[in-house]
Amino acid sequence: MSTYMKKLLTTLLFACSAAVLSSCGGDQVGLSGTADSVLVCKAPETITEDGTACELVIVPCNYPEVANEQGLCVMDIGAWPDGANGITMPEPEYIPKDGEVVLYYALTSGEYTGWGLHAFNEGTCTSWSMFDAPGGETTGTSWGIPIDPVGVDPNFGVYWVLDTTVNKNCGNWIPYNFDAGVQVQFTAIAPLADEIENPTNRFFLLEGLGIVFPHPRTFESLVVPGGSTLICEDPQILNEAGDACIDDPTALETFVPGEATLYLKGSFNEWTTNEEYVFEYSEGVYTMVTSLPASADDYSFKIADDLWSEPTSFGATATEELVVVGEGKTLVVGEDVGQNITMTVSADANYQFIFDATDPELPVLTVIEVPLNRVMYVKGTLNEWSNTQAMVYEGDNIYTSTFVLEATDYEFKVADANWTDDTNFGAAAGDEALELDTTKSLVFGEGVAQNITLTITDAGNYKFTLDATDPSAPILTVNNAAPYGATEMYVKGSMNEWSNLQAMEYLGDNIYSSTYTLDVTAYEFKVADADWTEATNFGAATGEEALELATAKSLVFGEGIAQNMTLDITVPGDYTFTLDATDPAAPVITVTQVLPYGATVMYVKGTMNEWSNAQEMVYEGNNVYSSEYELDAASYEFKVADADWSETTNFGAATGDEALELDIAKSLVFGEGVAQNITLDIATSGTYKFSLDGSDSTAPILTVVLVP
Structure with a gap:
């Protein structure tokens, strides 16, 4: 289907004069006379021939596109007019009986081996009679065990026949090929409530389109005269004109933590982008919580952005698909590399998914069981009521957050990011004040839970501890984060x-x-x-x-x-x-x-020892290291460095100041290309002591003396 939109049928003139700006409401105080300005029109408007106004030129829609209420061209979903665009629509081969619905799915390739149907009752759509209503034991087919097709229509593709309930409303369905890992990337909904939306008991879905047609449609019938209709293969999409396939400009090319919105997509949510499964982000870490029921089969999932962009489709390494609750797992990306992650859930519980992407190339997923079904925050005047710092789950039903607080009065609550009613915790009316080191049982609900008040008299670190042993009445304590509080x-x-x-x-x-x-x-x-x-x-x-x-x-x-x-x-x-x-x-x-250089061993390395690590400098105390060498009368070059010539501990002389005199201290510099070899002329053979004072570890001072 063409994705571009043609213009409306009437012409609107916008009479803002290009010569007098004030006529458009743009008075310019302090200017005299008039100013000539170039009139700029915003697309899709164009400038009139005389250059004084903008106009919107409208052309009619070409069938099968029709104008909607806003006058924009959209694909018609009504019955096909016989002979329109030279096409006579063929009749589908299967005629549904009373209480039946036929669902068609057409592929451009015409190859339907392995294709099946996932159908389910969910939300307001409860029309498939083979399943119980939502909340029952069976609400739909298990992913990977599809309904086999009844047949293949030569014009409309593979099809399935489903029975409906007496009081039908709508039905959810997703064609997919489990073995090939291909599916329709949205839930198709068959509206069944009335004869206007459901005149034929047949619904038609075509590859690459997001429209469910209640009347027969073929790929040929979707071509708009004067334009063209292309079917683009994922991840490409149609351009604005609808005449070319292009890379999706919103798809991510690289993964930058914080720039990508990530979702948990898996067998528990039909592998779709669902806002209930969106991760919350803070400082390199993505976090979300979901409730999962016990299942005899392992759950499968991945972490990805809404478009399944290659750099942000995170899965498990082959043969390492299973994630164990409480244990971290490093994830990988790539269609041919990242496998579906699996997880065993033996009991109904809330699970927190923590995706640590502080190292974007080695992100780690950890799943833990938690008492509350959402990510929790302390939000108030201490952080501008924001969701910037998620509470950390410590285990044993305990959540904590630590804040640096000034000496002042605060108001706050403990809540999830969206202030959901049953996780919007505060104080009971009339009991808002919280004392340090004193427990307070919280209540929940808009209009019930009041802002908690807290007075801090000594600035410092304060720890907020939430005991959610009773998830409906958690207990909050705030104390000085230091073990001995304000006591020094x-x-x-x-x-x-x-x-x-x-x-x-x-x-x-x-x-x-x-x-x-x-x-x-x-x-x-x-x-x-x-x-x-x-x-x-x-x-x-x-x-x-x-x-x-x-x-x-x-x-x-x-x-x-x-x-x-x-x-x-x-x-x-x-x-x-x-x-x-x-x-x-x-x-x-x-x-x-x-020690100035901690556990790092320092050496004098030069022509006196073939630039080797043969003799360690000895730490004498008071930031001083030393080494003694038997030297012959000669000229020497050397440096002071660690064994590996590390950049910050590769010490030498500044350029132009390489010569070192006996008994005279020299301040050293460090760095490859900066620190030059130190030169030393020995006139008398003997034992010489090299002393390095590292009181300033970045600019140590070297002295060489003759040992008596």
């Missing part, structure tokens, strides 16, 4: 005179940290709040006071129970004290030495 924690001991001078920094994820510069000596210390409060006065268990570097130690609390920890420092420098308070009553402490 300190490392206090002989390194700081047991003072509160330096609070530990909260890094998130239950981790606190402090770094101290320590000399070579033995230290005693504890971890506690400023006031040595009983429940946050942490130390070692009796007999386990000694702490080894880089070794975790679980702490105990309480006056007389928690003993001072001891720590022997043999290398001076910076040391980080890390407290993991995942269990706030039994936190774990680890002390590690802070």
